[in-house]
Every structure is written in structure tokens, then in C-alpha cells.
Amino acid sequence: MSAPKGFCAAGAVALAVVPLAMALANRSSPLIVAIAALLFTAGAFAEHGRDALPLLLRPLVSALGLAVLGFLAWCLVSLAWSPFPALSLRMLGEFGPTLIAVYLLARLAPDRLPPWTPMLAAIALALACLFVIASLRLGMAPQRLLGQRDALFVLNRPVLTFVLVAGPLASYFAVARHRRIVAAALLLLAAAAILSSVSGAAAMGLIAGLAMAALAWVLPKRFGLAIVGTGLALALALAPVEGDILARSMPEAIHTRLEHSSSRARVAIAQSFGAAVAADPWRGAGYGTGPRFPEVPAAQALEPEMREMLAVGHPHNSFLQVWAELGVVGAILAAAVLFLTLRGVAVLPKAPFAAAMGLIAAAAAIAFVEHGAWQAWWTAGLGTAITWLRASLARPPRSDTA
Template identity: 65%
Template sequence: MRLHAAGAVALALVAPAMALANRSSPLVVGLAALLFLAGSLAERGEGRGASPLRFLAGPLSTPLGLAVLAFLGWSVASLAWSPFPVLWGRVLTEFLPTLASAFILARLAPARLPGWALPLAAILLAASCLYMAGSLALALAPQIWLGQRAALFLFNRPLLTVLLLAGPLAAFLALRGSRILALALLAVAAFAILRSISGAAALGLLAGCAMFAVGRLLPRPAALAVAALVLALAFILAPVEGDILHRAMPEAAHERLTQSSSRARVAIAQSFGAAVAQAPWIGSGYGMSARFAEVPAAQVLEPEMRAMLAVGHPHNSFLQIWAELGLVGAVLGALVGFLALRAAAALPRLLFATALGVFGAMVAVMFVEHGAWQGWWTAGCGAAITWLRAAWAARPAQDNA
């Protein structure tokens, strides 16, 4: 069907669209989701296939679906104590439509992707990586020619999207018998990431490789235990991250990490951690990080700490969940992660290891980088899950390797 083919093209365009416009993935993923939904509704209208709406509603009654709904429900409920309701609504209206689009895409696209969608996506992702690496090597000359902003961090978001997509696409290629092409795609993606200034992408690459090895080499229960421990530690350590780093990081480490503004990041983490201690149970309200210096929990802090709260978010999604949604939000968020890991346990070995690799990269990036509710990150995660599910749907019936 033409609508499905157009949706497949849109899905394949996520990486190059981000390379050209580094906040574009919510729009591209949203378009892809609408095209697959329209195609599925057209199929239903012609008497072919089950109801897509019923198919979409099915997962919401599973433990994972109920946990996600509970987390979203708590986020909505926090309006009752949010000091800035307009900000609450503005952040939620960016996050929720992107999350819905990612969910629709991950549910409807995998079984409807044409055979050419995988090679197209792999080629476009590799071309995007070469474009970004080449632009960096040329001191961003292409961006200057195009009249874009010439800043070295311009490709940080696109390369974090590449980090999410490269593993699932490579695993899909390997399952199709194209192992050499899969390795080449991973090599190109790693080259672009390491060529950039994005420390978060490099850390995510390292963590993703480590978790892939865990999933590939350890027995499945042991691999799941390692992944669950990583997630638990991310939530447990988030409120005290700043204090730990303040005591543990030597001055020499800060000197080597000047490009990453490590001193400021430690101070920001300390400030948000101190604010968490003032509202530990229910937090200060969803989306409040953008004006966190003004929330009631921040008013008892020292002036220098309140100044660090004005950055907009703590550069740690787990800490942001604690600060905005409290212990309840952290428990619900962790529950979503644990149940997602349990769902990944049903995948064949290669896809299971790939899912753990993507999980490791996500956790590493979320612990050091962007705000929790940014649409481009949610869209990238949704696209990565879509390709993982597509690889699972297309695998040979006897393949459990």
C-alpha cells in the first residue's frame, strides 16, 4: 500500500532529517505514524486486517502498558501541586504527542514495512554519519554554505539519534544475512560519534557495546539481572550524584573535562539533589525544571544553589524525574524500565543483546545529558524500538541465535 510505503520512507528519513535540522525527528516520526495509521485504517475499510485501534489498545492492558499509564497519570496528577500550570501544559504537549506517535509507529509499522525499507534506512543513516563527520572535518563549512548555525555541538542531537538507531538496523541486516554490511554500518556510526564533541554519545556508545556484550555472552537471566541493576542504580544514585561527584572527582579530572563543563554539571546536580530533599515524596510538579529556581522546594536553598537551578534541567533525566515527580514518579519510572526489560527477554538472542545494547546507551545518555521530556529523544527511542520490532517480525521462524 502506498501509505505504508510513504510511512517507511518517513521512518528511514529520521537520521538524515536530524542531521539537517536537529529537532526534526518528532515531526518525521509523527508523519510516519500518521501514514501507517491511515494505511491501517484504509485496510480495515476495505475489509482487510483487524481494527488498528483495537490493536493499539491491546498493549495498554499489559503490566508494562499499565505501568506507563500510571506514570503518565501521575505526571498529569502533578498539575494539582505544580506552581506553574502553563509550563506544565507546555512541556506535556511536547512530550505526549511525540510519545503517542512513537507508540503508534512501533505497533503498526513493523509488520507493514516493505522489503526495501531496511536497506534504504541503513544507507541514509550511513550517509548522515558521513555528512556529519565530513562537516566536522571541514570546520562546518557545509553549514556555513547553507546559512545554518556553525557550532560544534550542532550534531550532538543527531548523533545521539544515530546511537539509538545503528544497533537495531545493524541487527536487522545481520538477520537478513548481511553481516558485513551490518558491521560496516556500525563502524560508520561509531566513527561519526567519536569524531564529534559529544561526550554523551561517546559514553552511550561505550555503555551500549558493554551491555550488548552482556546480553550476548551471559545467560539470559544473568544479563537481565545486570541490566536491572544498572537501571536501579541510575534511579538510586541520581539524587546524590552531585554530592558523590563533588567528593570523588579530582581536580585533574575536571581539567580534562573542560569541554564538558564538568564543574558546572556537578554543581547543577548538587543543587537539584538538594531540591529533591525538600520535596522527596511527590516532587515539585511535572515539567517544572525550566523554572525550578522559583518552585517552593528551591526557596530554602542557598542563593548560589538556586542560581544553578536556573539552567532548565539537571542534565540527568533520572534526577529530573525525582525533582519533578518525587519518589512516586521514580518508582513508577523504574517499574516501566524493569517491565520493558522483562519484555525484551522474549526476543531471540541477537535481538535480545541488541535491545540491551540500546538500553545501556539510553541509560548512559539519560544520566549525563538532556532533559527528560524532549521530543527529539522520545522520537529517536520510538524509531529504535520500531526497527527492533521490525527485525523480530521479519526473523525466520527457526531463528533463535
Template identity: 60%
Template sequence: MNAPERLRGAGALTLAALPLAMAAANRSSPAVMALSAVLFLAAALVEDRGAALATLVAPLRTATGLVALAFLGWCGLSLAWSPFPALSLRTAGEFGPTLFAAYLVARLAPGRMPPGTALAAAWMLGLAGLYIVADLAADLPVQKAIGARVAYFIFNRPVLTILLVVGPLVALLVRRGHRLAAGLTSILGVAAILCSVSGAATLGFLAGTALALAAWLLPRRAGLGLAGSALALAVILAPVEGDLLHRLMPEAAHERLVQSSSRARVAIARSFGAAVAADPWRGAGYGTAGRFAHTPVTDTIAPDWRGMLAVGHPHNSFLQVWAELGIVGAGLLAALLFLLLRTLAALPRFQAVTALGLVGAAIAVAFVEHGAWQGWWVAGLGAAVTWLREGWSDAA
């Protein structure tokens, strides 16, 4: 085995370990993704620098790549009017390197991983799911033993990472004839999602499963139409999400969702929606959600709305883009998502169904959960895309 093969093997095992690493330390995925990226990049440069450069640059010359660069460029430009440039740079320092690492792995790993990597990833994801289920069922004995914070939500990030990775990985195992491993991985991954206290993970699982089934059972255009409608609604309705929920959500629903703090979430969405309405064009600046209550736009909205702006982010990535980057940022994001959907439309049916399942899960989670620029989420998406592309390399 030569040096590039050893480097790729180490990079593949590192990537495979990402869900298990997250189960052990729920902020570890950016570091895991960075290490995998360094190993794959080193292998590519040692083997053929020209080919590696061509592989990395080619997607950036497409319409999708150009729009992605334009979106990132607008993020950077918005630092010019950010009232908190240090906060914006700190946010970019988490998001940017993780995004770059995820891009490197997603471009350099597929089709170049050693045989057996998918099985290794399946066993490690299964171990992560088994550990999460067992630790939750036993009332977190591991956290108590090591003196860590004892709270059920510590597994929310790991199960959301499992949510992203499990579908593409199971599809890859099925394609390669490892049906038993695929079945066990599915059972343990889904069990971890449903046993956790993460309502976002459950919602993402249901949305991803529903969209994948629709794409499998309906004509291709109908499945893509559903995905496109979901994307359009996620972007368009984000600024008015809070007002819509306030008017349409009955009190009984809030009572059933008391553990999810639904009333507070509606109030947060209404507050950030009011901020978008006050400054819809350019937004407050990239990465300002952490101190949004102190941005100049808050002086123009009603005092009743200002308190909830201090929560750190609106628990809706699309709404956060609107609030920080305005209509230009939201428009570029929408264009990027639809171009990605157009790419999926050209895939063979099985790969398209798997990809649309991931799209459905990611949209649902992004609409109700974390901040837009968190590195652990980007790392999870990068791992999921890598396993998707590994399956596509089999079909090539």
C-alpha cells in the same frame, strides 16, 4: 499496489529518513515521526479499523502498559500543583504528541514495511553519518555557507539519534543477510559518534556496546542482572549523584573533562539533589525544570544551591523525574523500566542482546545529558524500538 500499501511505503520511507533529517535539521525528528505515524495509522484504518484498534490497545492492558499509563497519569496530576501550568502544558505539548506518534509507529509499522525499507534506512543513516564526519572535519562549511550558527555541538542531537538507531538497524540487516550494508552502516554511524563533540554519545556507545557484549558472552541471567543493576542505580543514585561525584571525583578528572563542563554539571546535580531532598514526595510538578529556580521548593534550600537551578534541566533525566514528580514518579518510572526488562528476558538471545545494547546506551545518555521530556529524544527512541520490533517480526 493498493492505497494501504502506498501509505505504508510512504510511512516506512519517512521513518527511514529520520537520522538524515536530523543531520540536516537537528530538531526535525518529532515532525518526521508524526508524519510517519499519520501515514501508518491511515493505512491501518483504511485496511482494517478493528484490527488497528486491537493492535494499539492490547499492550495497554498488560502490566507494563498499565504502569506506563499510571506514570503518565501522575505526570498529568502533578499539573495541579505546578507553579507554572503554562510551562508544564507547553512541555507536555512537545512530549505527549511525539510519544503518541512514536507509539503508533512502533505498533503499526513492524512486520508491515515494504521489502527494502531496512536497506533504504541503512543508506540514509550512512549518508547522515558521512555528512556529519565530513562537515566536522572541514570545519562546518555547510553551516557557514547557509549562514547558520557555526558550532560543533549542532550535531549532538543527530549523533545521539544515530546512537539509538544504529544498533537495532544493523541487527536487522544482519538477520536479513545484508552483511555488507550492516558493516558500512556500523562504520559510518560509529564514526559520526566518535568524531562529534558529544561526550554523552561516546559514553552511550561504550555503555551500550559493553552491555551487549556482556549479554552475549555471559549467561542470560547475568546479562539481565547487569542491566537491572544499571537501571536500579540510575534511579536510586540520581538524587545523590552530585554529592557522590563531588566527594569521589578527583581534580585531575575535572581537568581532563574541562570541555564537558564537569564542575558545572556536578554543581547542577548537587543543586537539584538538594531540591529533591527538600521535597521528596510529590516534586515541583511536571515540566517545571525550565523555571525550577522560581519554584516554591527553592525557598527551603540554601542560597548557594539556587543559582544552578536556573540552567533549564539537571542534565540527568532520572534526577529530573525525581525533582518534578517526586518519589511516586520515580517509583513508577523504576517499575516501568523493570517490567520492560522482564519483557526482554523472554526474547530469543540475538534480539535480547540487541535490545540490551539499546538499553545500555539510552541509560547512559539519559543519566548525563538532555532533559527528560524532549521530543527529539522520544522520536529517536521510537525509531529504535520500531527497528527492534521489525527484527522481532522476522523471528515470529
């Protein structure tokens, strides 16, 4: 085996086992993705030498690439007024390297995957789902055996990763008539693991993703794009007033039904962060300031009970987090990234288009209720999913092979 192929084969193994690694160790995906990215990068340079550099940089000069760079530049600029620059740099140190790794992986891996990689990934995802189901049925005994915490929530990150990865990986098999049973089995097994867990966000993402993928399959593209585009626009535009809207509109019966999800506290948290946005709407408090948000200048004018709710460290809504930390400029740049992404998705063939729309809907639903936007494991999961989506375009499997 040549050096380029050897590097890529090793990287393919790392890519394939991301969900299984997360099931066994729920913070492992950033490391696994970084290893995969380094191996594929080594393979690309071993194959092309210095000519690999333009290959890596070309997407960055597209409209979407420039929008992403603009958003990241604003994150860096916001460090100038962050009251906690060390905290901001620490958050950037978690998010930045993983973002670079997933960019390299999504750019280089799809054209270089050995033909056995998708089936290995399917087996790894199936084993990961079975591990989660078995852990829940056995009262978390496997976690105790591994010396880990045996609380049910330790499986939340793995199942959220399953939500992201299962659809794009299944779409790889769905284009081959004799492999569609593999796609269906993956989706069913992933759904079983997700719905068995205690993660309401994962269940919400699963439902949103499956529903949107089905709609994108049966409706003309313009309708699917309109649904997702409208949802994203509303989620971002209304984020600063989300708490007030929910406080006025959510019936008490729904709060009672969602008591295990702390819905009342989540509404109060959203109201508190929304009030902080109103106090400094233009530039935000600075990138990565969420963990110490009660101490930022915008929070000082709030009532004590409002500041108390800011102590959770994040607003349980990534759209609102962008507003709170990066202000209206950050929100506009984020909107540009989202809608240019939709423009790119619009030209995909039908099956990858449905999978991409499902992924966007699932990720947006989770981002609307989940933890911080800059977490490395979340970035790694998204990058893995995008890599598989691009792989289904780069080399769709024939009907007689994997």
C-alpha cells in the same frame, strides 16, 4: 498499489530517513516520526477498518502498558501543584504528541514495512553519518550553506540519534548471513561520526551500548539482565544524592581531564537539584517545571548559590529530573516501567536481545548526563530505534534478501 500498501510505503520512507533528516535539521525528527505514524495509522485503518482500534489498544492493558499509563497519569496529576501550569502544559505539548506518535509507529510499522525499507534506512543512516563527518572536516561549511548555525554542538542531536538507531537497524541485517557486512559497516560508520563529534554523551552512549550488547551476546541472559537491572536501579535510586557522591569521590585529576565537559559545574548542578528533591521528596515540583526550577517552592529554602545552579533548567540527568519534578511516586512508577521493560526483553531471541540490551544501556548512559527527559527529538529517536528493534522480530530478513 492498494491504499493500505501506499500509506505504509510512504510511512516507511519517512521512518527510514529519520537520521538523515536530523543530520540536515537537528530538530526535525518529531515531525518526521509524526508523519510516519500518521501514514502507518492510515494504512492500518484502510486495511482493517474499525478492527484496527483493538490492535492499537491491546498493549496498553499489559503490565507494562498499565505502568506507562500510571506514570503518565502521575505527570498529569502533578499539574495540580505545578507553580507554572502554562509551562508544564507547554512541555507536555512537546512531549505528549511525540510519545503518541512513537507508540503508533512502534506498534504498526514493524509488520507493514516493505522489503526495501531496511536497505533504504541503511543508506539514509550512512549518508547522515557521512554528512556529519564531512561537516566536521569542512569546518561546518555545509551548515553555513544551509543557513544554519555553524557551532559544533548543532551536530550533537544527530549523533545522539545515531547512537540509538544504529544498533537496532544493524540487528535487522545481522540475522542474515549475507547481510552481516551491512550491519558491520553501519556500526563502524556510525561510530566514526559519533566519535568525530564533540558530544561526550554520544561517545558515552556508544561505548555503553556496544559493551552491553557484547556482554549480552556472550553471557547467559540472567547475567546481562542483572547488569542492566542493577545499573538502572542504582541510577534511579541514587539520583537524589548523585551530586554529593560525586563531590566526595571524584578526584581532581578527573575534573581536570573532563574540563571541556564542565564536570565541576555538573556536579554542583546535581547537588542543587538533589537538595531540592530533599526539600520536597514525595510529590516533586510538578511536571515540566525544570526551566523555572529556581522559582519552585522547594528551591526557596536553598542557599542562594544552590539556587543559582538550578537556573540551567535541567539537572543533566533524566533520573534526577524525574525525582525533582515527580517525586518519589514518579520515581517508583518510572522504576516499574524500566523493570517491566527488562522483563519483556528477557524473552527475546539472542540477537534481538543483545541489540535491545545495547539500546537500553546506551539510552541510560545518555540519560544520565544529557539534557531534559521530555525533549521531543529524544523521544522520537527512541521510538525510531524501538521500531527497528521490533521490525527485526516481526520480519527478519532471509539470507538472500534485504
